[in-house]
Amino acid sequence: MKTVAAWILAVVLGASFAFFFYLLLTYNYQWAQILPYRGNLLKGWGVTVAVSASALVLSAVIGAALTAGQLSPVWPARWLSRLYVELIRGTPLLVQILIGYYLVANALQMESKFFIGVCLLAAFAGAYLSEIFRGGIESIAKSQIDSARAIGLTGSQTYRYVVIPQAVRRVLPATAGQFANLIKDSSLLYVIGLGEFTMQARETNANTFSTFAAYLPLAIGYLVLTLPISYWTRRLEERFRYET
Amino acid sequence: MKLELKGVTKLYGETAALHEVDLTVPAGVRVLGLIGPSGGGKSTLLRLAGGLEVPDAGTITVGGDVLARDEATLTEHRRRNGFLFQSFNLFPHYTALENVMLPLRVVQGKSPAEAREAAEQCLRRFGLEKHLLQRPAELSGGQQQRAALARAIAARPRLLILDEPTSALDPEMTAEVLEVIEELCRDGQEIVLSTHEMGFARAVADHVVFLAEGRVVEEGKQIFEAAAHEQVQRFLSRVMKY
Ligand SMILES: Nc1ncnc2c1ncn2[C@@H]1O[C@H](COP(=O)(O)OP(=O)(O)O)[C@@H](O)[C@H]1O
Ligand SMILES: [Mg+2]
Numbered sequence: 001m002k003t004v005a006a007w008i009l010a011v012v013l014g015a016s017f018a019f020f021f022y023l024l025l026t027y028n029y030q031w032a033q034i035l036p037y038r039g040n041l042l043k044g045w046g047v048t049v050a051v052s053a054s055a056l057v058l059s060a061v062i063g064a065a066l067t068a069g070q071l072s073p074v075w076p077a078r079w080l081s082r083l084y085v086e087l088i089r090g091t092p093l094l095v096q097i098l099i100g101y102y103l104v105a106n107a108l109q110m111e112s113k114f115f116i117g118v119c120l121l122a123a124f125a126g127a128y129l130s131e132i133f134r135g136g137i138e139s140i141a142k143s144q145i146d147s148a149r150a151i152g153l154t155g156s157q158t159y160r161y162v163v164i165p166q167a168v169r170r171v172l173p174a175t176a177g178q179f180a181n182l183i184k185d186s187s188l189l190y191v192i193g194l195g196e197f198t199m200q201a202r203e204t205n206a207n208t209f210s211t212f213a214a215y216l217p218l219a220i221g222y223l224v225l226t227l228p229i230s231y232w233t234r235r236l237e238e239r240f241r242y243e244t
Numbered sequence: 245m246k247l248e249l250k251g252v253t254k255l256y257g258e259t260a261a262l263h264e265v266d267l268t269v270p271a272g273v274r275v276l277g278l279i280g281p282s283g284g285g286k287s288t289l290l291r292l293a294g295g296l297e298v299p300d301a302g303t304i305t306v307g308g309d310v311l312a313r314d315e316a317t318l319t320e321h322r323r324r325n326g327f328l329f330q331s332f333n334l335f336p337h338y339t340a341l342e343n344v345m346l347p348l349r350v351v352q353g354k355s356p357a358e359a360r361e362a363a364e365q366c367l368r369r370f371g372l373e374k375h376l377l378q379r380p381a382e383l384s385g386g387q388q389q390r391a392a393l394a395r396a397i398a399a400r401p402r403l404l405i406l407d408e409p410t411s412a413l414d415p416e417m418t419a420e421v422l423e424v425i426e427e428l429c430r431d432g433q434e435i436v437l438s439t440h441e442m443g444f445a446r447a448v449a450d451h452v453v454f455l456a457e458g459r460v461v462e463e464g465k466q467i468f469e470a471a472a473h474e475q476v477q478r479f480l481s482r483v484m485k486y
Contacts, residue, residue: 147329147332147333149322150327151351151395152319152351157350
């Protein structure tokens, strides 16, 4: 019974994939028309890499600060970080980008779209990272903290030598996964007119009157970035399992 | 050993883990054994004496110092003692050597070379010379406890506090850890330990205290031959039966 179901499923899935690839392969791509735009596409890909890499660094800083805030003994710090995280996690990124760009960046008279894009992405990803970091820190068993106190470590030494090193190992896989999300989420920045990869692909299609041709390279361009991260994440998870 | 409790009460919510405990360890006692049923308050008493917890009422005197309540003074107190829990003492991200070196470096402020030297010496003393560079996950339970014991004595503590050091171990590993503790006792280390190994308590302790329901029921080594309280007699006859 089980094997029959598995076979049916495999056949259905196989057929679906075959049909999908048939569509991809038989589509009239007009590659020749896309070709002159390859420089733009490449430049856009470069902007995506640069925006994501910068946002990655900034989001780690924001995430760490929010985690410290959420675990802080000072209640306004706790309350504010919590509120921030809930607001970010409760609204779509697109809405945040629109509000951030037209309201906040405008009011602050920020000029550089690149810089605004980095800030918006990092503000978003930082909230998710802080939840991952907090989970990692809270997962450190009480017995570890007891042991640290028993050997005479102070509170900050306990964090430095016992809690943080173990928490970092635990959150690395999830953090790497979050960075892959960040790269994909950067595609939404086309709405503020940042000339990143997705925006270049849309413009290429618009200019060449081809509705689809540039989107295949687009997908591949993102996969080139996310697949290695995904592979690395899995390696980290395996290593962590082995260590404990 | 100078250890004294006066009217010590420790509450966890509604339950009193210790209830107005008075205890004075007689002069000349080097090794004190705490025995009694689970939940009797042994761990609580040891955690209080070690400065890991503060009492809700009463005073505790260790080595002539009345234990303060502020974190800074308590940290100072913890640095003068060694403490060993039942299990999970070691830090899993450090090797055995690094575990022993950590307090020497961070707390005692020794140089890396000095700390390494002292740590290796302690680990070698407990027969772990082949396991210096292994992490806790690669060590047996007995080896882990011996490494943790090495860490606890590396800085030459005034008082060594052991909370059921062998309860999580199988009989063979229990024996190898008890041997090491016995050696420490012979070397004159002052030790307070709680244990379910009655034979061991009887052999090494100069004085024993029976705790149940958060109170000292009876004390003195004569309880092994002739306990005055029926509860103590029942407990001892049950645990010594097999
Ligand atoms: N952290 C804690 N939270 C709540 N109750 C506790 C805690 N630690 C100990 N207790 C309670 O205090 C009593 C004494 O426990 P404990 O000192 O661990 O006894 P023993 O070590 O003799 O088994 C028990 O009833 C136990 O449930
Ligand atoms: Mg106990």
